[in-house]
Amino acid sequence: MPQKKNYESLKLKNQLCFPLYAASREILRKYTPLLKNLNLTYTQYIVMMVLWEQKTLTVGDLGKQLYLDTGTLSPLLKAMEEKNLLTRTRQATDERVVTISITPQGEALREQALSVPEEMGKCISLTSEEATALYKLLYKILG
Helix, strand or coil: CCCCCCCHHHCHHHCCHHHHHHHHHHHHHHHHHHHHCCCCCHHHHHHHHHHHHHCEEEHHHHHHHHCCCHHHHHHHHHHHHHCCCEEEEECCCCCCCEEEEECHHHHHHHHHHCHHHHHHHHHCCCCHHHHHHHHHHHHHHHC
């Protein structure tokens, strides 16, 4: 008699990846109108957050912090440079290394962005404790 196969692990409701994926899409959907006022995409916004904090860093270091590869970052940074939010400079000692720096216009955008985290906080129904626990769990997955 053939053995009956157990397909439980293939049900969508049993997947950890699906609620992570759906929650990520929902969060990005909620960011969109807030970032539209800043003329930024979500990915540009997270680049700006790093630049507001560090001012200057290499593309490689930015990629490590944001979990993005240079193929994704290069066109993104080019578009942001065209908006005069940052500059890209090849290092004289090694032209393969590109340094990005925030511009005064990029720095000024920081003031306009101050309301974004507060507005996002209103959109997500988690307590402070739940948000902290989720943050820790997500970074545990990222390793």
